[in-house]
Amino acid sequence: MLSKEQITSLLSAIPDPEIPVINIKELGVLRDVVVNGNEVEIIITPTYSGCPAMKQIEDDIISSLERNGIENVKVKMVYHPAWTTDWITDEAKEKLRKYGIAPPEKTTADKGALMGKKRALECPRCGSKNTVMISQFGSTACKALFQCSDCKEPFDYFKCI
Amino acid sequence: MTKQEALFNYCLRLADTSLILAQRNAEWCGHGPFLEEDLALTNLSLDLIGQANSIYQYAAQVEGKARNEDDLAYHRSEREFLNTLIAEQSNGDYAKTILRQFFCDTFDFYFYAELVKSKDETLSAIAEKSIKEITYHLRHTSSWVERLGDGTEESHTRMQDALNEIWRFTGEMFEMNEVDTILIKEGIAVDLNSIKSKWESKSKEILDRATIKIPANAFMQRGSREAKHTEHLGFILAEMQSLPRALPDAKW
Ligand SMILES: [Zn+2]
Numbered sequence: 001m002l003s004k005e006q007i008t009s010l011l012s013a014i015p016d017p018e019i020p021v022i023n024i025k026e027l028g029v030l031r032d033v034v035v036n037g038n039e040v041e042i043i044i045t046p047t048y049s050g051c052p053a054m055k056q057i058e059d060d061i062i063s064s065l066e067r068n069g070i071e072n073v074k075v076k077m078v079y080h081p082a083w084t085t086d087w088i089t090d091e092a093k094e095k096l097r098k099y100g101i102a103p104p105e106k107t108t109a110d111k112g113a114l115m116g117k118k119r120a121l122e123c124p125r126c127g128s129k130n131t132v133m134i135s136q137f138g139s140t141a142c143k144a145l146f147q148c149s150d151c152k153e154p155f156d157y158f159k160c161i
Numbered sequence: 162m163t164k165q166e167a168l169f170n171y172c173l174r175l176a177d178t179s180l181i182l183a184q185r186n187a188e189w190c191g192h193g194p195f196l197e198e199d200l201a202l203t204n205l206s207l208d209l210i211g212q213a214n215s216i217y218q219y220a221a222q223v224e225g226k227a228r229n230e231d232d233l234a235y236h237r238s239e240r241e242f243l244n245t246l247i248a249e250q251s252n253g254d255y256a257k258t259i260l261r262q263f264f265c266d267t268f269d270f271y272f273y274a275e276l277v278k279s280k281d282e283t284l285s286a287i288a289e290k291s292i293k294e295i296t297y298h299l300r301h302t303s304s305w306v307e308r309l310g311d312g313t314e315e316s317h318t319r320m321q322d323a324l325n326e327i328w329r330f331t332g333e334m335f336e337m338n339e340v341d342t343i344l345i346k347e348g349i350a351v352d353l354n355s356i357k358s359k360w361e362s363k364s365k366e367i368l369d370r371a372t373i374k375i376p377a378n379a380f381m382q383r384g385s386r387e388a389k390h391t392e393h394l395g396f397i398l399a400e401m402q403s404l405p406r407a408l409p410d411a412k413w
Contacts, residue, residue: 049290050211079215080286082293135197136301137204141294145197161293 002068007033007040014064017056018140021099024057028087031078040065041074045083048141048161085160096158097124102146104160123148124155133157165223167343168281170243171350172220173233174340174386176213177244180234181394182265183209184401185252194255201301205262208294212287219283235405239395240388247330249393256309256316257323263302264327267363268334269295271356280348303367310371321373332381335360 002010011033012025024030024044032043042061046054058075065073085104088096093103102124120129128150136159138145143156162170183206190206193199217230228236247265252258273295276288310320335353344350368375384390405411 046211046290048208048211049215049287049294050207050209052207078286079290080282082286082290135201136297137197137201139200141204141207145200159297161297 001035001038002070004033004035007035007042007065007070010064010068011042011061014057014060017053017060019096019099019101021095022088022092024061026089026092028083029054029057039072039074040070041076043076043078045078045081047083051141083161085158088158100124100155101143102155102157104158107160121146121157123151123153125153126151131155162339162343164343164347165225167340168349169220169223170340171344172216172223172284174243176216176220176233177242178248178265179209179213179216181242181244181397182248182262183207183213184397185248185250186258186262188252189258198255202258205298205301208291208298212291212294215287215290216284219287231405235402236409239390239398242390242394242398243385243388244394245330245334246382246385246391247327247334249391249397250327250330251393253323253326254319256319257326259302259305259309260320260323261327262298263306263367264331264334264364266295266299266302267360267367268356270299271359271363272351272353275351275356279350284349306367307370310368310373317372320371324368324373325376328376329378329380329382331364333383333385336383336386338386 008025008030011030012023014024016022016024016027016029019027027047029044029047030042031045034041034043042065044054044057044061054077061075062073084107086107088104096103102121105121121131122129123131123146126148128148130149131146132149133144133146134154135145138156142158142161144159145154146157147154186202186206186209189199189202191199193202213234214230217233220233221228221230245265247261250257250261270292273288273292277285277292279285279288306320309316311317312320335357337353341350341353345352365375382391
């Protein structure tokens with residue numbers, strides 16, 4: 001049987017189905033790995049209640065472990081503590097930015113940006129802070145839509161919750 | 162009524178309301194007034210379906226009769242649904258859809274903030290998750306109620322018409338029965354009297370800003386706590402349940 005650390009490292013290779021540049025560990029969806037004899041329980045939490053990627057993530061976890069000879073797997077979904085974008089690692093935030101998605105600010109700093117007030121978001125393409133929000137709802141539940149007034153490109157902002 | 166029966170009923174009330182409202186909003190998919198609003202409403206629907214899904218899962222567990230969340234959503238009929246009447250009202254124009262959602266969001270905002278304190282750990286955890294999403298919803302719909310109400314002559318008239326039409330469905334959201342009595346005693350349910358004045362003052366604040374007036378006729382329609390619905394619900398279910406009922410053993 002693999003150890004908790006080995007399993008965690010295996011599962012860290014699973015990308016988020018919608019944003020494949022970051023994995024489920026650095027996104028904060030993978031919460032815990034519990035090894036009990038030859039049984040493994042994987043604890044995950046959804047980013048949003050209705051996130052359609054969760055089923056895919058569950059399937060990916062099971063098949064990843066099966067490929068490594070672990071058959072007895074339970075995936076458990078927990079809601080508490082509720083997922084927050086503050087769990088996304090700094091390294092992952094940088095990956096998001098390079099991918100063209102403005103990373104979430106700290107939840108405490110986010111309110112102003114989404115209320116269309118003061119604190120301007122930085123365009124992930126040209127770095128300009130001259131940006132405006134187009135919609136609080138973007139291409140997926142976790143993103144809002146912004147546009148850069150300098151390079152004119154629209155971009156997704158990974159909104160904080 | 163036992164505590165278990167009350168809890169099952171309570172879960173259905175919450176999940177059915179989220180699901181039916183989500184189904185209504187989803188009717189706008191591909192028909193929104195413009196792309197961003199189309200996306201906003203469908204995203205909002207998705208959150209509501211997610212909330213319904215987790216509550217149905219818990220309801221199934223509480224019931225303990227080997228039904229699952231899909232059975233509860235797709236294989237119950239009209240007289241078993243406990244969603245609020247406001248959730249099933251027709252979409253009408255965008256003003257009506259937004260106003261309906263605003264009233265429900267305002268209710269949910271105060272309701273789920275209280276439900277976080279529930280002694281039932283599952284409901285508390287689901288509420289903790291949901292409140293973050295609801296906060297976004299309320300921000301969105303309240304800004305649209307204001308913008309349309311205090312907008313052009315046309316949008317103002319439509320928003321006022323919408324209010325005249327759906328105001329009478331807002332009263333029963335706060336109705337309590339034996340289910341509430343049992344669960345409040347257990348520290349599980351939210352005392353709806355405790356959030357009613359907050360709902361009223363938030364609604365009034367936004368309606369004032371939108372320059373629209375609450376109708377003078379104070380009649381309130383009721384019935385959903387006894388699963389008595391308006392003519393709309395049967396049609397919603399017929400459409401929503403047709404596939405799982407035609408192919409009950411289908412696997413995706
Ligand atoms: Zn730019």
